[in-house]
Amino acid sequence: MMQRETWATRIGFILAAVGSAVGLGNIWRFPFQTAENGGAAFLVVYIIAVLLIGIPAILAEFVIGRRSKQSAIGAFDALGRPRWRWVGAVGVLAGFWTLSYYSVVGGWVVRYAIGSVTGAYLGDPGTYFGAISAGPEAVAFHAVFMLVTIGIVAFGVESGIEMATKLMVPSIILLMLGLAVYAFTLSGSAAGYEYFLSPDFDALVANFESVIPAAVGQALFSLSLGYAVMITYASYIDRDENLGVDGLSIAITNTFVAVLAGLVVFPLLAAQGVDYGSEGPGAIFVTVPTAFADLPNLAARAIGFVFFFVVFIAALSSAISLLEVVTSHLVDSYDVDRKPIAVGLGVIIFVLGIPSAWDTAWLTWFDLVSVNLLLPVGVFGVVVFAGWILSADATDELGRGAPSLRGVAPVWLWSLRTIVLLAVLGTLVLSLGSLTAPPL
Ligand code: TRP
Numbered sequence: 001m002m003q004r005e006t007w008a009t010r011i012g013f014i015l016a017a018v019g020s021a022v023g024l025g026n027i028w029r030f031p032f033q034t035a036e037n038g039g040a041a042f043l044v045v046y047i048i049a050v051l052l053i054g055i056p057a058i059l060a061e062f063v064i065g066r067r068s069k070q071s072a073i074g075a076f077d078a079l080g081r082p083r084w085r086w087v088g089a090v091g092v093l094a095g096f097w098t099l100s101y102y103s104v105v106g107g108w109v110v111r112y113a114i115g116s117v118t119g120a121y122l123g124d125p126g127t128y129f130g131a132i133s134a135g136p137e138a139v140a141f142h143a144v145f146m147l148v149t150i151g152i153v154a155f156g157v158e159s160g161i162e163m164a165t166k167l168m169v170p171s172i173i174l175l176m177l178g179l180a181v182y183a184f185t186l187s188g189s190a191a192g193y194e195y196f197l198s199p200d201f202d203a204l205v206a207n208f209e210s211v212i213p214a215a216v217g218q219a220l221f222s223l224s225l226g227y228a229v230m231i232t233y234a235s236y237i238d239r240d241e242n243l244g245v246d247g248l249s250i251a252i253t254n255t256f257v258a259v260l261a262g263l264v265v266f267p268l269l270a271a272q273g274v275d276y277g278s279e280g281p282g283a284i285f286v287t288v289p290t291a292f293a294d295l296p297n298l299a300a301r302a303i304g305f306v307f308f309f310v311v312f313i314a315a316l317s318s319a320i321s322l323l324e325v326v327t328s329h330l331v332d333s334y335d336v337d338r339k340p341i342a343v344g345l346g347v348i349i350f351v352l353g354i355p356s357a358w359d360t361a362w363l364t365w366f367d368l369v370s371v372n373l374l375l376p377v378g379v380f381g382v383v384v385f386a387g388w389i390l391s392a393d394a395t396d397e398l399g400r401g402a403p404s405l406r407g408v409a410p411v412w413l414w415s416l417r418t419i420v421l422l423a424v425l426g427t428l429v430l431s432l433g434s435l436t437a438p439p440l
Contacts, residue, residue, distance in 0.1 A: 103349070
């Protein structure tokens with residue numbers, strides 16, 4: 001048997017997990033989901049979901065991974081429960097499915113990074129987004145984004161990306177803070193804070209059957225839960241480290257970036273007098289460039305490029321992690337060569353993404369199937385497995401190497417079995433109700 005690799009450092013593990021979690025989900029998806037689901041009340045449900053479901057579930061994935069020392073599907077075999085392999089299989093399928101449209105959005109980002117250099121979008125960002133987001137050119141940029149992702153996974157050069165991730169998170173935070181401060185100074189932006197931060201619970205009660213699955217789904221998606229990614233990453237942890245601290249730091253960083261994106265997008269929308277939900281998936285692509293438009297031309301291009309380049313790195317580090325789950329599953333289970341698998345899978349995923357690149361209605365539908373079907377099913381499996389099947393072993397594993405967690409571990413297990421399980425189940429039922437037929 002080959003010696004299994006492990007993370008060289010604890011921070012290496014945390015960075016990889018943060019690199020997976022922080023991505024388009026925070027910067028692109030969170031703001032427009034909030035806008036389409038009523039603003040601040042969505043934010044409240046999202047934050048509750050991170051605390052109530054996200055953190056317990058990320059710990060469940062960590063525990064499964066570290067105890068089994070196996071990725072995705074193999075983890076359930078290694079723990080002697082082969083009948084639970086479906087949980088890993090749902091995760092692998094979700095990764096495959098999600099990357100197909102994630103890469104289309106990644107392609108938009110590449111397009112905007114290039115458009116910054118040429119100044120293409122500065123005149124009229126709204127029209128520009130409409131022109132580039134669907135059709136043959138969107139397919140071409142989807143291809144570019146997939147090629148880069150495939151290249152990195154095929155050659156196993158993720159270490160470079162790990163370094164980039166180290167810079168990425170602070171850069172995103174700094175850039176977003178800058179934009180948020182700028183937005184604050186604009187006249188008319190106050191209404192944006194009102195919308196984003198002052199919840200209207202009556203509207204929430206009226207629309208709970210769509211807002212709740214959207215907000216919980218966003219929390220799970222953003223933390224990369226239900227994809228067996230965190231199982232896989234934790235399977236490489238060698239030493240006894242405090243998983244609670246790791247899970248909390250990941251969740252806090254991730255949520256912080258999303259909220260920051262909201263603090264950029266909503267004031268900008270308000271200052272521009274645009275209806276919050278009207279831009280849909282284009283929200284970030286329309287608002288942020290408009291903020292640059294007031295700057296002298298050269299400065300606008302430079303800042304635009306830096307912004308979209310950093311978003312590109314964030315998207316890429318998540319895309320790599322998505323392709324990695326699927327690839328490493330096949331490589332581990334069938335003992336095959338990594339390169340042809342990564343390339344073959346990448347090509348199939350590219351083809352699967354063509355409809356989403358052709359028409360955003362398809363992108364929205366693919367996203368709905370991920371977030372309202374695959375994720376809640378995957379997370380449900382993880383929660384039941386850790387809470388009811390692993391049970392005392394799960395508590396034991398969480399407390400390993402973390403004396404301070406030993407007291408909390410039984411509470412965590414109890415909540416997994418009851419509150420968390422019920423919350424996930426309730427979400428799952430509501431989520432299934434929000435599924436729609438494909439836009440044929
Ligand atoms: N969390 C990622 C983001 O916010 C998206 C994502 C969901 C993901 N599931 C994943 C990334 C699994 C990697 C692996 O952009």
